[in-house]
Amino acid sequence: MAEGIVTFFQxxxxxxxxxxxxxxxxxxxxxxxxxxxxxxxxxxxxxxxAPIKNGNRRTTYLKAISKNEETGDYLITxxxxxxxxxxxxxxxxxxxxxxxxxxxxxDESGGDDVIWGLPAYYWFIPSLNIFASIKFPETVxxxxxxxxxxxxxxxxxxxxxxxxxxxxxxxxxxxxxxxFWEGPHGNLSFRCDAKRFKKITHQADLELVASDITHFVKKxxxxxxxxxxxxxxxxxxxxxxxxxxKKKPDRTILVTVDARPSGKxxxxxIEAYAQKYQSSDKDLKKSNLGFKTEGNNSQTIWLNEFxxxxxxxxxxxxxxxxxxxxxFKTIKSQREFLLAAFQNASDSKIA
Numbered sequence: 458m459a460e461g462i463v464t465f466f467q468x469x470x471x472x473x474x475x476x477x478x479x480x481x482x483x484x485x486x487x488x489x490x491x492x493x494x495x496x497x498x499x500x501x502x503x504x505x506x507a508p509i510k511n512g513n514r515r516t517t518y519l520k521a522i523s524k525n526e527e528t529g530d531y532l533i534t535x536x537x538x539x540x541x542x543x544x545x546x547x548x549x550x551x552x553x554x555x556x557x558x559x560x561x562x563x564d565e566s567g568g569d570d571v572i573w574g575l576p577a578y579y580w581f582i583p584s585l586n587i588f589a590s591i592k593f594p595e596t597v598x599x600x601x602x603x604x605x606x607x608x609x610x611x612x613x614x615x616x617x618x619x620x621x622x623x624x625x626x627x628x629x630x631x632x633x634x635x636x637f638w639e640g641p642h643g644n645l646s647f648r649c650d651a652k653r654f655k656k657i658t659h660q661a662d663l664e665l666v667a668s669d670i671t672h673f674v675k676k677x678x679x680x681x682x683x684x685x686x687x688x689x690x691x692x693x694x695x696x697x698x699x700x701x702x703k704k705k706p707d708r709t710i711l712v713t714v715d716a717r718p719s720g721k722x723x724x725x726x727i728e729a730y731a732q733k734y735q736s737s738d739k740d741l742k743k744s745n746l747g748f749k750t751e752g753n754n755s756q757t758i759w760l761n762e763f764x765x766x767x768x769x770x771x772x773x774x775x776x777x778x779x780x781x782x783x784x785f786k787t788i789k790s791q792r793e794f795l796l797a798a799f800q801n802a803s804d805s806k807i808a
Contacts (some may be wrong), residue, residue, distance in 0.1 A: 664720030
């Protein structure tokens with residue numbers, strides 16, 4: 458059996474937005490993927506499944522997309538192109554059908570006819586408004602691969618909400634295609650942004666996590682006042698050539714204490730954290746809580762990084778590549794276990 462790491466995400470932006478405004482038109486992932494399925498079926502070769510080829514990043518192809526009509530789930534296999542000497546890679550022949558599952562091994566001769574790369578597996582569960590990457594040893598799971606593919610499809614291969622396309626010229630005289638949507642108050646752009654799913658959960662095995670903790674860590678940022686300078690400069694305020702009181706840089710203080718919490722104590726700490734530290738990423742850089750699991754010199758695990766991960770067992774070994782029929786069958790048999798942490802939606806939050 459092969460074990461895959463399942464990491465969950467949520468969209469925090471998905472739809473059409475007006476710049477410098479609160480106006481937006483939300484879009485469901487079903488609206489997008491149902492169109493992707495139709496578009497994908499019309500492709501004859503795997504080389505035709507990239508919505509756009511962007512010279513600034515490696516091309517991503519759509520190997521397969523499937524929908525489970527019973528659950529409403531979607532499975533997507535993307536193929537991230539890599540160069541042959543990037544390590545262990547596999548290949549798809551450019552001219553092969555989208556239904557052809559033949560894989561070229563890296564030790565085979567392929568030439569320019571082969572798209573070298575690795576697969577990326579994603580599982581979307583619209584009923585819970587979440588999705589997951591599924592990581593095996595010889596796959597990629599970069600979140601940007603998925604969000605870029607969705608954006609490229611909506612911009613360049615869909616007719617959702619009647620996009621307007623114009624040819625424009627940049628400052629260097631190069632022509633480019635500009636796509637936008639007309640809104641009631643101005644032009645709209647499409648956004649697709651997701652973050653890892655974080656959750657304070659009764660289902661989490663906090664006893665197991667707590668048993669590994671050796672230290673708690675608290676981070677605080679304090680602002681130092683320049684009182685000494687201020688004492689003399691205040692007498693000369695407004696006069697030329699007198700330097701203004703300079704603000705001293707903030708200082709970050711880390712306090713580390715020995716800790717052997719129980720699962721109950723860790724749960725109470727996480728709940729208190731959720732009340733006090735539900736802040737932006739910028740705020741969390743100044744003030745945060747975390748723990749260490751391998752002594753004082755080990756890496757700190759900040760509680761805002763306490764994310765849901767689980768595992769899926771698939772037939773085969775670490776080098777296997779999976780058809781969606783196998784995925785859906787396996788997910789069905791393990792679905793309750795895989796989604797156990799989402800039974801109480803009120804405990805969830807976006808990173």
